[in-house]
Amino acid sequence: MNSLPKSIQNAIDALSDLPGIGSRSAERLIFALLKNEMPLEEKIAKALLNLKKNLGECERCHHYCETIEGESNVQCGVCHDFSRDKKVICIVEEPTDLIAIEKTHEYKGLYHVLHGVLSPMNKVGPEQLRIRSLTERLDNTDEKPDEIILALSGNIEADATALYLTNELKKFSTIKVTRLARGIPTGGDLDYLDIGTLSRAMLDRREF
Numbered sequence: 001m002n003s004l005p006k007s008i009q010n011a012i013d014a015l016s017d018l019p020g021i022g023s024r025s026a027e028r029l030i031f032a033l034l035k036n037e038m039p040l041e042e043k044i045a046k047a048l049l050n051l052k053k054n055l056g057e058c059e060r061c062h063h064y065c066e067t068i069e070g071e072s073n074v075q076c077g078v079c080h081d082f083s084r085d086k087k088v089i090c091i092v093e094e095p096t097d098l099i100a101i102e103k104t105h106e107y108k109g110l111y112h113v114l115h116g117v118l119s120p121m122n123k124v125g126p127e128q129l130r131i132r133s134l135t136e137r138l139d140n141t142d143e144k145p146d147e148i149i150l151a152l153s154g155n156i157e158a159d160a161t162a163l164y165l166t167n168e169l170k171k172f173s174t175i176k177v178t179r180l181a182r183g184i185p186t187g188g189d190l191d192y193l194d195i196g197t198l199s200r201a202m203l204d205r206r207e208f
């Protein structure tokens with residue numbers, strides 16, 4: 001018989017669904033919540049319930065951003081920042097990669113978030129990624145950069161995506177396409193790299 005009351009077991013199971021949280025970690029977190037005298041679970045539940053409520057995608061780069069009620073065109077903090085170098089666009093898989101690059105303080109250009117990589121096995125094709133909006137963005141003369149940096153992970157799917165993008169970008173002959181230098185471990189996700197390695201990879205980027 002399970003020694004855990006159903007309410008505790010349910011909470012553990014729910015937390016364990018998150019990536020990177022095993023049942024042991026979930027158990028520890030739930031017991032910490034039970035022990036805490038402050039109603040921390042209410043605070044967490046409220047924050048989670050509101051997580052997606054006012055959250056949207058930046059119309060330009062597809063990073064997450066706060067939406068304003070009644071407004072459909074919203075831009076993220078990076079796109080809003082007039083001091084950013086508009087002549088460079090860094091293409092990343094996920095918003096977490098953008099955040100990792102921002103932490104290096106080495107990059108001052110703009111971004112484009114794909115929200116994934118091509119993965120035929122998981123039925124992710126170009127249409128599922130924010131690729132069309134990238135080419136539309138580049139078709140707009142005001143948005144054309146001098147350089148596009150492919151800052152993708154070091155795995156087969158990311159490599160296939162980089163190749164696909166390079167072909168798509170060929171028609172923009174004036175744009176130099178670069179990718180992060182070696183140092184990105186094979187199979188490694190960008191946002192798991194330490195800041196130093198990521199900074200170096202960004203500085204040593206080379207033409208694709």
Ligand SMILES: [Zn+2]
Binds near residue numbers: 059060076
């Ligand atoms: Zn943006």
